[in-house]
Structures are given as structure tokens and as C-alpha cells.
Amino acid sequence: MTKIPHRLYLTEDQMPRRWYNLRADMKEQPDPLIHPGTHEPLPAESLYPIFCEKLARQETDCTTRYFDIPEPVLDMYKLYRPSPLCRAYNLEKALGTPAKIYYKFEGNNTSGSHKLNSAIAQAYYAKEQGLKGLTTETGAGQWGTALSEACAYFGLDLKVFMVKVSYEQKPYRKAVMQTFGADVTPSPSDTTEAGRAILAHDPTTGGSLGCAISEAVEMAVTHEGYRYVLGSVLNQVLLHQSIIGLESRQAMELLDEYPDIVIGCAGGGSNLGGLIAPFMQDKLLGRTDPRIIAVEPASCPSLTRGRYAYDFCDTGHVTPLARMYTLGNGFMPAPNHAGGLRYHGMSPILSKLYHDGYMEAVAVKQTDVFEAAVQFAKVETILPAPESAHAIRSAIDEALRCKQTGEAKTILFGLTGTGYFDMAAYEAYHNGRMRNHVPTDAELAEGFASLPAMA
Numbered sequence: 001m002t003k004i005p006h007r008l009y010l011t012e013d014q015m016p017r018r019w020y021n022l023r024a025d026m027k028e029q030p031d032p033l034i035h036p037g038t039h040e041p042l043p044a045e046s047l048y049p050i051f052c053e054k055l056a057r058q059e060t061d062c063t064t065r066y067f068d069i070p071e072p073v074l075d076m077y078k079l080y081r082p083s084p085l086c087r088a089y090n091l092e093k094a095l096g097t098p099a100k101i102y103y104k105f106e107g108n109n110t111s112g113s114h115k116l117n118s119a120i121a122q123a124y125y126a127k128e129q130g131l132k133g134l135t136t137e138t139g140a141g142q143w144g145t146a147l148s149e150a151c152a153y154f155g156l157d158l159k160v161f162m163v164k165v166s167y168e169q170k171p172y173r174k175a176v177m178q179t180f181g182a183d184v185t186p187s188p189s190d191t192t193e194a195g196r197a198i199l200a201h202d203p204t205t206g207g208s209l210g211c212a213i214s215e216a217v218e219m220a221v222t223h224e225g226y227r228y229v230l231g232s233v234l235n236q237v238l239l240h241q242s243i244i245g246l247e248s249r250q251a252m253e254l255l256d257e258y259p260d261i262v263i264g265c266a267g268g269g270s271n272l273g274g275l276i277a278p279f280m281q282d283k284l285l286g287r288t289d290p291r292i293i294a295v296e297p298a299s300c301p302s303l304t305r306g307r308y309a310y311d312f313c314d315t316g317h318v319t320p321l322a323r324m325y326t327l328g329n330g331f332m333p334a335p336n337h338a339g340g341l342r343y344h345g346m347s348p349i350l351s352k353l354y355h356d357g358y359m360e361a362v363a364v365k366q367t368d369v370f371e372a373a374v375q376f377a378k379v380e381t382i383l384p385a386p387e388s389a390h391a392i393r394s395a396i397d398e399a400l401r402c403k404q405t406g407e408a409k410t411i412l413f414g415l416t417g418t419g420y421f422d423m424a425a426y427e428a429y430h431n432g433r434m435r436n437h438v439p440t441d442a443e444l445a446e447g448f449a450s451l452p453a454m455a
């Protein structure tokens with residue numbers, strides 16, 4: 001047999017033409033979004049003031065198995081997709097493991113991460129609906145960057161609320177968004193009711209994703225021709241990100257391979273939900289039984305230490321309630337450089353799969369994550385995003401376990417992005433200034449106290 005290449009690129013013609021909706025094959029559905037006052041499930045139409053109509057329909061559609069990817073979306077995908085499926089020969093050698101390690105690299109685009117896969121879809125549907133523009137939040141900046149790229153391409157205005165600590169720590173992220181024409185405001189700001197209320201409560205706050213979401217939603221619903229978009233957590237985002245898993249499965253099929261273990265980092269769950277989608281389908285349909293592992297930071301452990309409960313998606317309580325693993329909308333993660341993994345909740349789809357035992361979750365410490373990132377960078381020659389490095393950590397741990405047992409397992413993990421804008425975090429690691437924070441039970445209890453009462 002010919003040797004498996006270091007990097008396998010599908011051709012444009014082989015690229016999937018449809019997204020896969022995992023809900024269509026789930027034995028039990030994730031609980032629906034509900035109204036915070038009445039607790040009634042929200043039909044698609046009730047979401048139209050917030051989301052584009054087609055996206056609202058995707059959000060609430062649990063039965064359509066495949067959605068055609070619109071041609072204009074495919075055209076933009078082709079500027080950076082298919083993304084490579086890589087065989088980590090060098091890492092395997094360095095670890096001395098019998099395991100075969102594959103990773104799907106999503107960092108080969110200007111925004112530097114997988115976030116572009118959903119940004120393009122969301123911007124396209126907004127344009128198709130004749131909207132003027134979009135509003136959003138961004139934490140570490142990858143989502144805002146991706147969306148600004150997509151909005152520039154489709155000719156839409158974009159207003160980004162960027163978590164204040166990131167706005168101050170990552171000025172170049174902001175400059176990239178501005179280059180693509182986005183208007184970037186540090187959050188909390190005094191431009192919205194929600195922002196003013198949060199500032200009145202704590203004028204020195206560095207902000208959080210939950211705060212920025214409140215501001216972005218408010219801005220959308222109070223401005224004619226604008227809608228709000230979110231880069232993770234939602235069902236529609238996982239749908240768009242299924243392109244990652246579909247390409248991965250197709251490329252592995254060409255190599256006559258199939259993963260025993262699929263690993264992804266988990267912030268709000270979009271890359272993991274996308275990567276695992278077709279493999280989880282196989283598992284749900286009883287065709288195969290891969291282990292699926294979500295990796296989260298020990299500092300923001302929504303799956304491993306959170307509660308499965310209805311909660312607000314934001315801090316200012318302007319969103320519907322979603323049933324998910326959550327640390328409580330009032331949970332404030334400690335300053336943590338892997339900014340994209342600081343959200344208090346987790347995708348309702350992944351939460352349900354985890355709750356029903358289809359997935360495992362592990363929480364890892366920051367310094368262990370950077371140790372893995374550096375080890376990987378040196379041999380694989382890609383500088384990983386800190387978020388992605390959570391998955392690397394777990395893949396290395398699993399490969400080392402194989403070394404002990406002598407099992408030649410096939411591991412697939414998601415390398416979601418590059419770390420070029422995260423050099424301050426790398427520097428902190430090299431200087432020994434990086435600290436691990438694991439919240440105490442008392443700290444978590446404060447977050448749980450913010451969960452809404454459900455009669």
C-alpha cells in the first residue's frame with residue numbers, strides 16, 4: 001500500500017455539497033429554546049426579529065437530515081476549502097506511540113480558524129434576505145474576524161461587541177476586523193441599555209461573552225434591517241460546521257481509515273459538534289462506536305462540573321433560555337488566555353449527547369495545554385491556537401496511553417486554528433508567568449445561583 005501522505009486535500013469536486021443535521025438521527029432531541037417568561041418553546045417565526053429567517057428555521061429544524069449548501073457559500077468555501085486532513089507522523093515519532101494520529105486543520109484562512117465556515121453561511125443568508133447588516137459579539141476575536149471577512153465579501157455592515165479584556169490585549173485582532181470594514185466596540189459599552197446596566201453594577205469589569213451577547217442582541221433588535229448572529233452554541237452553527245466532519249470522514253475513507261477516538265476542544269461546541277457530526281451519526285445508527293472526547297479548560301468546566309439546566313445564553317438576560325450544561329450565566333471565568341473557551345454554557349446538542357452518554361469530557365489545565373502546543377508546534381510546524389491546543393493535549397494523552405498498552409488506535413482531532421494573535425499567552429507560558437486556575441466549588445456555586453428559577 002502506498003504511504004499515507006502528510007497532508008491530504010480533497011479536490012474541489014470532492015467537497016461536500018450538503019451540511020448534515022445531527023439532530024435528525026438523535027434518538028432523543030435536545031430541549032428546545034424557550035421563552036424566558038412563559039417557558040413555552042419558541043417556534044422559528046418568533047425568532048425572526050433576532051435571526052435571519054432561514055437561520056431561524058435551521059435552528060428549530062430537528063428533522064431535515066441534509067441541507068444543500070447554497071452556491072455562493074460554496075464559492076467562498078472554495079477560497080480556503082477543502083481543508084487538509086493531516087497525519088501527524090512527526091508527533092507520533094516524537095511520542096514513540098503505536099497510535100496513528102490525524103488532525104483536521106482549519107487554520108488556513110485569513111481569519112485563522114474554523115469560525116469562517118459558519119460566518120459565511122450566516123452572512124450569506126442575511127444578504128439573501130435583503131438585510132443591511134449584522135451585529136455580533138466576539139471573545140478572543142476569531143469569530144469577529146471571520147464574520148468581518150464574510151460580511152465584507154457579501155457587502156454587509158457589521159457591528160462587533162468585543163469583550164473588553166480581549167479588545168485591550170489584542171489590538172491587532174481589532175485592526176483586522178476594521179480592515180474588513182467592521183465597527184468594533186469594547187464590551188460592556190455605554191452604547192446599549194444592557195452595557196450600561198452591567199457597567200453600573202461593576203465599572204471595572206473586563207467583560208465576558210455573556211455581556212457582549214446582550215449588547216449585540218439589543219443593538220440588532222433596536223436597529224431596522226439588522227439581525228444578530230452567534231458563532232457557536234446554536235444548532236445552526238453546528239450544522240454549518242458539519243463540513244469539517246464530512247470532509248474528514250470522506251478523506252479518511254479515501255485512506256481506508258476510521259477513527260477509534262475523535263477529539264475536539266469545546267468552548268460553545270461548534271467545532272466539536274461539526275467534527276464529530278458524521279462519526280456521531282455512525283455511532284447513533286449503530287454502525288461504529290468511536291469514543292468522542294470534548295476537551296475543556298479546567299478554568300471554565302461547563303461539561304465536567306456544570307449543571308444540565310435551562311439558562312440564559314447571555315448575562316443581561318435578553319436571550320431565550322437554552323437547556324445545556326452551564327456554569328450559570330453569571331459565571332465569570334478567571335482571566336484565561338484561551339479566550340475562546342470561556343463561555344458559561346455548551347451547545348444544547350452536545351449537552352444532550354453528553355447527558356445521554358454518547359460523549360466523554362475532560363478538563364485540562366492551561367500550562368499542560370501550552371506544553372502540548374509547544375511540543376506539537378516544534379514537530380508538526382504549525383503554531384496552534386490555544387483553544388486548539390486543548391485537543392492536542394488530549395490527543396497526546398491518548399497516544400501515550402496507547403504507548404503503555406501497545407494498542408495502535410487511530411486518533412482524529414480538530415486543529416481549529418492558528419495562534420498568531422495569541423503570542424502574549426505563549427510568552428506568559430515561556431516566562432513562567434502563566435497560572436492555572438481551577439474554580440472552587442464555592443466559586444461555581446456563585447455562578448449556579450444565577451440560573452433562572454424554573455417552576
Ligand SMILES: Cc1ncc(COP(=O)(O)O)c(C=O)c1O
Pocket residue numbers: 112113114139140141142143231232233265266267268269270271272339340341385387388416417418
Ligand atoms: C481557534 C478556536 N478554536 C476553538 C474555539 C472554541 O469555539 P467552539 O467551541 O465554538 O468551536 C474558538 C472560539 O473562539 C477558537 O477561536
